[in-house]
Amino acid sequence: MATGGLVPPLLEPLASPPGGGGAPILRARLLEILRVLYEHHPRPKEFIMKFRIQARALRGARAT
Numbered sequence: 001m002a003t004g005g006l007v008p009p010l011l012e013p014l015a016s017p018p019g020g021g022g023a024p025i026l027r028a029r030l031l032e033i034l035r036v037l038y039e040h041h042p043r044p045k046e047f048i049m050k051f052r053i054q055a056r057a058l059r060g061a062r063a064t
Helices: 007-015 024-040 044-051 053-062
Strands: none
Touching: 007 024, 007 044, 007 053, 024 044, 024 053, 044 053
């Protein structure tokens, strides 16, 4: 799952401003799902770099 096409749709709401799907509960759940995918990825650091997770998550957090 972590190597397939599931991750980009999960990241979209994280990068959106509040009211655009970025509700706090939704963000928390999506981050939990991403954490599980990260933990089960064969190469976790590559997972973060490939999908630019840190940049996308921070972009959404700054919009709040």
